[in-house]
Amino acid sequence: MITLEVDDREVKDLLAKLQARMHNLRPVMEEIGELIVSSVIENFEREGRYAEEGSWKGGSKRWKRLSPVTEELRRRRGHWPGKILTESGRLRSSIHYSAGSNEVTVGTNVVYAAIHQFGGKAGRGHKVEIPARPYLVVQDEDLEAIEEIIIDYLINLD
Numbered sequence: 548m549i550t551l552e553v554d555d556r557e558v559k560d561l562l563a564k565l566q567a568r569m570h571n572l573r574p575v576m577e578e579i580g581e582l583i584v585s586s587v588i589e590n591f592e593r594e595g596r597y598a599e600e601g602s603w604k605g606g607s608k609r610w611k612r613l614s615p616v617t618e619e620l621r622r623r624r625g626h627w628p629g630k631i632l633t634e635s636g637r638l639r640s641s642i643h644y645s646a647g648s649n650e651v652t653v654g655t656n657v658v659y660a661a662i663h664q665f666g667g668k669a670g671r672g673h674k675v676e677i678p679a680r681p682y683l684v685v686q687d688e689d690l691e692a693i694e695e696i697i698i699d700y701l702i703n704l705d
Contacts, residue, residue: 564704575700576651579693580644583653586689590682591639594631597681600666605686611678632663632680642683654683 590596590605598606610631613621621627626634633639641655654660662669666679 561704565701568701568704571648572697572700573646573648575697576646576649577644578696578700580646580651580653582689582692582696583651583685584642584644586686587642587653587682587684588639590684591630591633595680595682596686597684600679600681602681603684605684605689610680632682638663638682 586605593609595608595610596605597608598604599608613631618627621629621634624634638655638657638660641657641660642653643655644651644653659669662677663680664683665681666677669675669677
């Protein structure tokens with residue numbers, strides 16, 4: 548007769564550590580938040596990196612150029628030539644994240660942010676058409692990096 552004895556203490560300890568880490572993913576969410584904010588800032592630097600309007604997916608499309616009227620107004624104020632959506636830098640510098648134990652939110656509290664993200668009518672009487680210039684988008688390489696961040700966090704249990 549053969550007797551086989553299995554000591555599963557190490558496996559149980561490892562599973563307990565993994566379970567404990569999964570209850571508080573805040574460190575991972577903070578790292579992901581920092582990554583996404585950096586990527587969004589890069590979207591401003593490159594003047595757009597989006598796939599299609601209304602999507603959160605990044606891509607190779609660039610933002611629509613400023614209208615000649617807007618360029619002239621910015622020139623008069625001493626802000627042209629310059630980058631689109633960065634006349635004062637307020638919108639770009641307002642991008643922030645908030646991390647919880649199992650989620651991260653990236654966004655801005657600037658009132659005019661949505662009109663630039665989604666486009667629409669603005670100005671007095673809503674007569675000016677602002678084109679969508681999606682800046683809150685995530686690139687494929689960001690998604691790959693996020694996956695790596697999560698896996699690294701979960702497998703490094705020491």
